Amino acid sequence: xxxxxxxxxxxxxxxxxxxxxxxxxxxxxxxxxxxxxxxxxxxxxxxxxxxxxxxxxxxxxxxxxxxxxxxxxxxxxxxxxxxxxxxxxxxxxxxxxxxxxxxxxxxxxxxxxxx
Numbered sequence: 001x002x003x004x005x006x007x008x009x010x011x012x013x014x015x016x017x018x019x020x021x022x023x024x025x026x027x028x029x030x031x032x033x034x035x036x037x038x039x040x041x042x043x044x045x046x047x048x049x050x051x052x053x054x055x056x057x058x059x060x061x062x063x064x065x066x067x068x069x070x071x072x073x074x075x076x077x078x079x080x081x082x083x084x085x086x087x088x089x090x091x092x093x094x095x096x097x098x099x100x101x102x103x104x105x106x107x108x109x110x111x112x113x114x115x
Contacts, residue, residue, distance in 0.1 A: 042102050045063045045110075049094075058076035058113070058114045059072050059112070062108065064108050065107055067106075069092050
């Protein structure tokens with residue numbers, strides 16, 4: 001009778017440890033998968049093609065979901081000009097980005113360009 005009780009208690013302990021181990025393994029695997037998804041949830045815009053400006057400029061460009069510059073703001077102008085020349089404005093039209101994404105979908109974002 002006592003042998004049967006020991007077998008039952010050992011079996012119960014074994015089942016408890018196995019269940020706990022399976023639960024910890026499941027949660028650990030799930031947390032690794034979540035960290036991969038979180039790190040790739042947002043990707044910033046990346047410059048693909050830009051003509052050279054040739055001036056000391058820092059421009060904050062507003063990139064639309066298609067990767068085109070929709071608007072811009074001059075952050076720093078090394079030449080001290082208040083307005084950009086029409087040639088530089090036209091160059092910004094031809095600047096393309098790989099758009100920013102959030103959860104795999106293209107979204108509008110800002111990018112800083114310097115020359």
